[in-house]
Amino acid sequence: MSLLIGMDEAGYGPNLGPLVITATAWEVPGDPHDCDVWNLLDEVVSQRPSTDGQRLHVADSKQVFSPSKGVKALETSVLCLLRLAGIEADSFSSLWQQLAVQYPDDQEQEPWFSQDTSLPVVADSDDIDRLTERLTACVERAGIGRPRIRSDVVLTDRFNRLTNDHDSKGVTLSKLSLALLRTLWEPVASGRVFIVADKHGGRNRYDGLLADILDGQMIFRLEEGRERSSYRVGDTEIRFQTRAEAHFPVAVASLVSKYLRELAMLSFNRFWQVHLPHIRPTQGYPVDAKRFKAEIADIQSTLQIPDAMLWRER
Numbered sequence: 001m002s003l004l005i006g007m008d009e010a011g012y013g014p015n016l017g018p019l020v021i022t023a024t025a026w027e028v029p030g031d032p033h034d035c036d037v038w039n040l041l042d043e044v045v046s047q048r049p050s051t052d053g054q055r056l057h058v059a060d061s062k063q064v065f066s067p068s069k070g071v072k073a074l075e076t077s078v079l080c081l082l083r084l085a086g087i088e089a090d091s092f093s094s095l096w097q098q099l100a101v102q103y104p105d106d107q108e109q110e111p112w113f114s115q116d117t118s119l120p121v122v123a124d125s126d127d128i129d130r131l132t133e134r135l136t137a138c139v140e141r142a143g144i145g146r147p148r149i150r151s152d153v154v155l156t157d158r159f160n161r162l163t164n165d166h167d168s169k170g171v172t173l174s175k176l177s178l179a180l181l182r183t184l185w186e187p188v189a190s191g192r193v194f195i196v197a198d199k200h201g202g203r204n205r206y207d208g209l210l211a212d213i214l215d216g217q218m219i220f221r222l223e224e225g226r227e228r229s230s231y232r233v234g235d236t237e238i239r240f241q242t243r244a245e246a247h248f249p250v251a252v253a254s255l256v257s258k259y260l261r262e263l264a265m266l267s268f269n270r271f272w273q274v275h276l277p278h279i280r281p282t283q284g285y286p287v288d289a290k291r292f293k294a295e296i297a298d299i300q301s302t303l304q305i306p307d308a309m310l311w312r313e314r
Helices: 074-085 092-099 125-140 158-168 169-179 208-211 248-277 286-303
Strands: 002-010 019-029 150-154 193-198 220-224 226-235 236-241
Touching: 002 169, 019 248, 019 286, 074 125, 074 248, 092 150, 092 248, 150 158, 150 169, 158 169, 169 193, 169 208, 169 248, 193 248, 208 226, 208 286, 248 286
Parallel strands: 002 193, 193 236
Antiparallel strands: 002 019, 019 150, 220 226, 226 236
């Protein structure tokens, strides 16, 4: 068996809400470069929406979810994949704690998370049970091991502090992503490994950042360019590329990250709607975030919620 790992994020651009980064690790037969997980799981997983409800939609989260489509397809796919990984949760807080590499303590927690959200939000529990059973059987027949999935939900104050320390939100994303990677990957003991992640903005060089998470292992630069940058560490290839969600583990990471962020924004919007019932919900992206922040300004002041907890500065 060899190891196939994918990483992706959701919420890098917004001013409101968390940045969520996820890594998924899959034991696969043979050379991880040659393993086509899409083909192995074809009877249960599709990169296109299912028309008969017999397959999970697994693709870049932008294809699976949009505000107009709603969260049902995203939630169904994610909860089935998480169950495959042995993660079952009936609430957002429980799910967050099981996935998190760093769960905030009471002083770090944001007030909009004091009211928990029950799961599933809209997906059908019977569909999740049925599809999880089919997915589990398909994975076993394909000789694929149960995945490991970890996430880092980076709240606003932590994001601001790290970005100020590094003077770059791009460096913050890269350092957090690679630290998360090390929770699933041991360079010496993992055997043959292929790691794929989306490129971080316009960055082409990653060897210096990789050196920060390694214990003196040699890093060999294979290529660096606009489309992809690849490195070798022992028996591991680490690749940062555009459109990385074409790789199954990256697509799963994209979905999990997006689902966690959507749950976070659901809690965020519900909190403010208690105080301002008619306020229009926000996804937290820059233009609409400014509108939302202006509309909650008086309530924010009354509740003494500091900007450092609410507003991502970059």
